[in-house]
Amino acid sequence: MSRPATHESLGNCPRCGTSIPSRNLLIRYERGDGHARYAACPDCETPVRPA
Numbered sequence: 001m002s003r004p005a006t007h008e009s010l011g012n013c014p015r016c017g018t019s020i021p022s023r024n025l026l027i028r029y030e031r032g033d034g035h036a037r038y039a040a041c042p043d044c045e046t047p048v049r050p051a
């Protein structure tokens with residue numbers, strides 16, 4: 001089972017819509033209803049929750 005580790009995306013920035021690469025992940029934690037992730041948007045340069 002192999003998967004590409006390079007162009008993996010966390011999702012899109014809810015502010016500007018830019019695709020956020022997995023290497024920009026800042027923190028990930030479990031919640032009762034799932035998990036939440038925060039990542040640094042390369043355009044906004046601020047922590048966002050990828051959607």
Ligand SMILES: [Zn+2]
Pocket residue numbers: 013014015016017018041042043044045048
């Ligand atoms: Zn953004």
